[in-house]
Amino acid sequence: MASLGLKGSAIITGAGGALGRAIAQSLARHGVSKIGGLDISTSGLDGTKNTLAEAYPAVEFLPVQADLASADSTSEAICKVISAFGRIDYAINNAGVGQELAPSGDTSVEEFDRVMNVNFRGLWLCEKYELRQMEKQEARAVNPFNPSIKEKGSIVNVSSVLGFMAMPHLGVYNSSKHATLGLTRTDAIDYAKKGIRVNTVAPGFIDTPLLLESTRKALKTTIDRIPQGRLASPEEVADAVTFLLCGLATHITGVTLPVDGGFTAT
Incomplete structure (x- = not known):
């Protein structure tokens, strides 16, 4: 597979989970050489570190335990990544x-x-500290077809198809995902002229080892509504994230990209 030509360093929250690990692998495959991974689970971070070390030994992975419910823990974790890598691309x-x-x-x-x-x-909180760092950085040429287009950084937030719609008995979760879309749009506007893009991916239902057979059965009616007739793989969502970050997407900001097999089109 040809590389999308990403360069520099990245930070991923939830890096110890199935999707976070897939995102780390996608970034490494497309050229990112330094990745800071944040997660509350040290065992999950160890798993991601080992996976990257085996497949991409030249990539430096910095595992940082962090509780994103804590402002202090979040700030300290992001500062560790910045201290190690010098910037967040x-x-x-x-x-x-x-x-x-x-x-x-x-x-x-x-x-x-x-x-x-x-x-x-x-x-x-993560965006707050990421944006502050990106504002300080020197802009880099990122578009392979137009070297005059420069960016200081690119952010992708992970929401859900439940940021567009709702499912019963999930009022708080639905609301948190709706809120992510509003934050993305606002920050995209506020930072566009500063050379920073902010986008969102909205995955549908993802096929991971944590999706129990009982859950799969409960989701059968929902899965039957997906035009493609199947769940997404973590890798498919990860590659959508990588696309939004890369130099082929330099005129895309403030959007939410569903990765749902057509579910929200029905």
């Missing part, structure tokens, strides 16, 4: 948690805070 805000199924009247304040503190507040 690409940022992928992928970390997220699910919600216990319940209508809003039966959802606890603690559950609201748990979900929103990671899915939206944590994502916003």
Whole structure:
């Protein structure tokens, strides 16, 4: 496969999970040489580090344990990556948690805070520090067809098809994913003339080892509604992230790209 020609360093949150690991591999395959991975799970980070070391031994992977529900932990983790690599060319805000199924009247304040503190507040915190760093950086030529087009950085937030629509008993989760779309659009406008692009991918249902057989059965009706008739692989979502980051997408900012097999088109 031909490389998309990415260069420099990246930061990925939720890097220890299936999608975060696939994103790290996609970035490495397309030229990123330094990757900082944030996750609350050290074992997940170890798995990503080992996977990259085996497939892409020239890529430097920095695992950083971080709790994105904590402003201090988030700031310290991003500072570690900046200190190690000097700059952040690409940022992928992928970390997220699910919600216990319940209508809003039966959802606890603690559950609201748990979900929103990671899915939206944590994502916003990451963007805050990523944008600050990117603003300081020297812009680089990134478009292979037009060297006059320069960027200081590119950000992709990971939302969900539930940022466009809703499923019952997931009011807080749905809201956190809707909020991500609003933040992306606003930051894309605010930072466009500063040489920073901000986009979102909105995956549908992803086929991962954590998707239990019971869950697959419960999702059968939903899967039947997907025009392609199947779940997405983590690699398919990861490659969409990489495309939005790369020099072929330099006039794309403020968009949300569904990666859902046509689900939101129905």
